[in-house]
Amino acid sequence: MSWLETLRTGWSAVRSHGLRSALTVLGILIGIAAVILTVGLGLGTQKDVSAQISSLGSNLLIVTPGSSTGTDGVRGGFGSAATLTRADAEALASRTNAPDVSAVAPEKSTSASLEANDTNWTTTVTGTTADWLDVRSRELENGTFLTAADDTDRANVIVLGSETATELFGTTRVVGQSVTIGDDDYQVIGVLAAEGASGSEDLDDLALVPLSTASEQLVGGNARSSVSTIYVQAASTDQLSAANQETTTLLLNLHGITATDSADFTVSSQDALVSTATAVYRTLTVLLTGIAALSLLVGGIGVMNIMLVSVTERTREIGLRKALGAPPWAIRRQFLVEASVLGLAGGVIGAGLGIVAAHVLPGLLDTSIVVSGAAVAGSVVVAVGIGLVFGVYPATRAARLTPIDALRSE
Amino acid sequence: MADLFDAFASTGTVLAEHGSPVIELVGARKTYRTGSIEFEALRGIDLRIEQGEYVAIMGPSGSGKSTLMNIIGCLDTLTEGDYRLAGDDIAELDEIDLAQIRNLRIGFVFQQFHLLPALSAWRNVELPLMYRQVPVGERRARAAAALERVGLGDRVANRPGELSGGQQQRVAVARALVGEPDLLLADEPTGNLDSQSTADVLGLLDELHQQGRTIVLITHELEVAQHARRIVWVRDGLIQSDEVIDR
Numbered sequence: 001m002s003w004l005e006t007l008r009t010g011w012s013a014v015r016s017h018g019l020r021s022a023l024t025v026l027g028i029l030i031g032i033a034a035v036i037l038t039v040g041l042g043l044g045t046q047k048d049v050s051a052q053i054s055s056l057g058s059n060l061l062i063v064t065p066g067s068s069t070g071t072d073g074v075r076g077g078f079g080s081a082a083t084l085t086r087a088d089a090e091a092l093a094s095r096t097n098a099p100d101v102s103a104v105a106p107e108k109s110t111s112a113s114l115e116a117n118d119t120n121w122t123t124t125v126t127g128t129t130a131d132w133l134d135v136r137s138r139e140l141e142n143g144t145f146l147t148a149a150d151d152t153d154r155a156n157v158i159v160l161g162s163e164t165a166t167e168l169f170g171t172t173r174v175v176g177q178s179v180t181i182g183d184d185d186y187q188v189i190g191v192l193a194a195e196g197a198s199g200s201e202d203l204d205d206l207a208l209v210p211l212s213t214a215s216e217q218l219v220g221g222n223a224r225s226s227v228s229t230i231y232v233q234a235a236s237t238d239q240l241s242a243a244n245q246e247t248t249t250l251l252l253n254l255h256g257i258t259a260t261d262s263a264d265f266t267v268s269s270q271d272a273l274v275s276t277a278t279a280v281y282r283t284l285t286v287l288l289t290g291i292a293a294l295s296l297l298v299g300g301i302g303v304m305n306i307m308l309v310s311v312t313e314r315t316r317e318i319g320l321r322k323a324l325g326a327p328p329w330a331i332r333r334q335f336l337v338e339a340s341v342l343g344l345a346g347g348v349i350g351a352g353l354g355i356v357a358a359h360v361l362p363g364l365l366d367t368s369i370v371v372s373g374a375a376v377a378g379s380v381v382v383a384v385g386i387g388l389v390f391g392v393y394p395a396t397r398a399a400r401l402t403p404i405d406a407l408r409s410e
Numbered sequence: 411m412a413d414l415f416d417a418f419a420s421t422g423t424v425l426a427e428h429g430s431p432v433i434e435l436v437g438a439r440k441t442y443r444t445g446s447i448e449f450e451a452l453r454g455i456d457l458r459i460e461q462g463e464y465v466a467i468m469g470p471s472g473s474g475k476s477t478l479m480n481i482i483g484c485l486d487t488l489t490e491g492d493y494r495l496a497g498d499d500i501a502e503l504d505e506i507d508l509a510q511i512r513n514l515r516i517g518f519v520f521q522q523f524h525l526l527p528a529l530s531a532w533r534n535v536e537l538p539l540m541y542r543q544v545p546v547g548e549r550r551a552r553a554a555a556a557l558e559r560v561g562l563g564d565r566v567a568n569r570p571g572e573l574s575g576g577q578q579q580r581v582a583v584a585r586a587l588v589g590e591p592d593l594l595l596a597d598e599p600t601g602n603l604d605s606q607s608t609a610d611v612l613g614l615l616d617e618l619h620q621q622g623r624t625i626v627l628i629t630h631e632l633e634v635a636q637h638a639r640r641i642v643w644v645r646d647g648l649i650q651s652d653e654v655i656d657r
Contacts, residue, residue: 005540016528320524323485324585325513325541327506403485407524 006330010337013310014345021342024299024306028346028386029353031296032379036354037361038292039375042285044368049277059102059237059270060135061244063088063230063251066264083264085225086211088254089129092232098246100239105132106227108214114207115180116168123164125181125207127214135233143175143190151210156217158186162194163204179207184217232267240269299346300386307339307394318398319406328399335395336388343387347380354379430497432592432624433459433482439490440477451477453647454491459626464619466627466635469644476597478644479628483518483595484511496592513541517586521598523578525570531557531581532566538589556584560614576607583614587623594618594625600634612637 014021065083089106092098108127113120132138133145141162150157158179165172165188168179172191179186186209195203209218215225234243247267248260257263311318318331355376358369440452451474459465469475480486481493484500487508493501500511512518517538525534536553544552557566560580562573570578579599586594596615600608616637619625627638635641636655643650 002543012528316524317526320526321537321541322509323483323512323518323524324538325509327509327541329506330541404480407485407520 006333006337007341009334010341013338014341017310020306020309021345024302024342025346025349027299027302028296028343028383029299029350031292031299032347032350032383033354033357034292034295035289035379035382036351036371036375037357037369038285038288040354040358040369040371041367042281042288043370043372044362045281046278046285047370048368049281050274059234059240059243061232061234061240061247062268063232063247064266064268065226065228066266083255084227084230084251086215086227087225088251089227089230091250091254092230092247093131097250098232098243100235100243100246101232102235103131103135103233105129105135105231105233106211107132107229107231108211108219108227110214110218112181112207112218114164114168116177119168121164121167123161123205123207125209125214125218127209127211127218129211131233132208132231135231138195139193141172141191141193143188145190146208146210151212153210154212154216155210156184156186156213157189157210159190159192159208160188161192161202161204161206163202164207165191167205181218240271244269296382296386300390303339303342303387304390304394306342307335307391308397310338311335311394311398314398315401315406315409318401319403319409322401322403323407331401332395332399335398336391339391339395340384340387343383343385344380346387347383350383351376351380431458431460431494432463432496433457433626434494435481435491436493437491438481438488438493440474440481440486441489451647452481452488455644455647455649457642457649457652459624461624462619462622463640464615464625464627464638465640465642466629466638467642467644468629468632468635469650470630473644474647475628475644477647479595479597479626482593482626483516483597484508509541513538513589515592517589517591517594519579519582519586519594519596519599521601523570523575523582523602525578525581525585527570530567530569531562531573531584534570534581535585535588537585542589552588553584556588557581559587560584574607575603576610579603579607579611580614583611583618587618592624594623596625596627598629599627600629600631608634 063084084106086106089104092101093104095101105128109124111122112125113122114125115121128146129151130146130148133140140159143159145159146157149155158181160168160174160179162172165174168174169177174188174191177188179188192204192206192208211227232243232247234240244267248263251265251267252258252260252263255264321331321334322328355371358371362368435455435457438452438455438457439450442449442451453474455478467475467478477486481488482495484495484503485508487503488501491501492499495511495515498511500508503511518524525531526537529537532550532553535556536549539549539552554563554566557563560583562577562580562584565573565577565581570581573581579602583594583599586596594615599615600611603611612634615625615627619639625638627635629635638655640652640654642652
């Protein structure tokens with residue numbers, strides 16, 4: 001009996017018990033769809049996270065203030081201190097102090113209401129320097145960015161995010177227009193190219209002004225010279241750890257701190273963020289895939305169960321086939337093929353379902369699911385494998401029946 | 411594999427045509443063991459059946475006639491003694507060899523027909539050819555010819571459930587014939603049939619005998635056995651009588 005015929009016989013046997021086969025296939029199908037989805041979800045999340053983090057710019061170190069200790073000895077939360085200053089940023093920018101640092105962008109942010117032609121829009125206004133654009137890997141859609149001269153002159157100029165510009169003016173071609181913050185008018189000199197959202201932070205809804213302008217006109221008070229974050233760009237990826245070392249040493253010196261443990265700032269790198277996030281999501285993916293695989297195992301036991309029923313039901317058929325000259329291996333192959341057909345059907349339908357779900361679910365759940373070809377192909381192979389493995393015992397039992405006993409069974 | 415089958419087939423046919431007996435049992439003994447209890451089903455049987463004979467084997471239940479039929483049909487092997495089928499010694503073959511021998515040398519007709527309900531008459535009949543790698547086209551043609559031969563040329567596409575008992579048994583006869591076996595072995599072929607269908611099937615066997623087929627019929631009904639040309643009575647594992655019927 002040729003393979004094609006064995007396959008056809010297997011298929012007709014599967015089809016002749018439609019409901020029973022469908023339920024068995026369902027067990028495999030759910031497992032396969034679940035595996036494809038969990039793997040896809042894991043890959044999608046990892047992709048999102050790395051895209052998010054790399055959108056901050058590569059070779060980047062982020063310096064944030066440490067916690068503050070009040071006069072009563074109560075420590076405030078992380079980042080609550082105003083320990084980083086403009087002077088720190090300027091020191092870091094010096095090539096002599098930190099040769100591995102290529103650019104520095106301090107940030108000082110506040111929330112403010114922007115007004116233009118009777119339109120009101122509240123957004124984050126950040127004071128920064130000319131290097132920001134490069135350090136944060138952003139591009140301009142039109143106009144120019146802040147310059148060092150703007151900072152020196154404490155100029156009333158502003159660069160808008162694309163969404164902010166659209167909210168205020170209905171368009172992003174707004175260079176030369178005027179925006180009012182508080183009592184001061186700012187001239188729009190540029191609009192950033194759209195970037196999309198990064199986690200909770202909307203990268204397109206923001207406004208940038210020179211750091212000196214922000215200090216004098218927007219924040220004021222004691223905190224005038226402090227900055228909330230300093231972005232430090234290393235000259236290359238290889239120089240990242242050297243830049244990290246230099247930044248830490250320099251800031252410790254500037255702040256007059258001798259013990260590294262009591263530093264009043266934190267330097268974190270992209271690498272650390274990426275690897276932490278990746279590790280977390282990998283663990284989650286493995287866990288979920290494990291659960292999905294477990295459901296595949298249960299599906300496989302279903303296949304074995306139904307194949308044993310099938311062997312018992314068809315004892316007479318087996319006996320007849322043997323009497324007509326079917327050798328044991330032909331009987332074994334017939335039942336193995338039947339079990340594989342069940343597995344294959346479950347695998348193919350499950351993969352189809354998984355792919356459909358992977359296209360529908362992201363819209364509903366706001367996550368991305370990456371369907372990898374390897375996962376789909378692998379799942380189908382695994383499904384057939386499960387049919388085969390769990391079919392071995394029933395098929396061997398069928399092959400071992402003696403024709404006399406099998407023919408006589410009622 | 412196919413070549414091997416063909417080699418077997420041709421050797422067998424040639425030997426049979428040159429006058430070897432189709433069946434030759436010498437001192438055949440079969441002992442069944444259940445735990446420590448031994449039961450001798452066959453206690454030394456000598457039997458020769460020549461090419462073209464039509465033999466009925468009769469006997470009460472427990473006589474050993476079913477065991478004898480299993481041995482002749484190569485469904486079981488002897489404990490002691492020799493069995494040659496169409497010249498080849500098959501007393502001590504293993505399961506795989508026995509399967510080949512059954513496929514090539516023997517056509518079975520059973521009391522319960524044993525047709526596969528999901529398959530059409532055509533596909534039921536071609537089953538023996540499938541197990542010897544005959545190509546589809548040839549297989550179909552031979553199955554159709556066999557069905558034509560038993561008078562069911564117009565029922566090739568019907569499933570067993572759509573046929574009467576007599577027609578089903580004729581499909582089974584066609585299946586037994588399709589592989590051109592040396593021996594047609596019918597085990598109570600009319601046991602489940604009404605008198606009209608019984609007459610049909612026995613008439614068919616008569617015709618096949620006239621065309622030179624070797625037929626062994628196992629039955630407990632004398633009426634049926636009388637269609638044969640020779641009746642072998644079995645009792646307590648031994649041949650009690652062996653008589654040729656004159657017509």
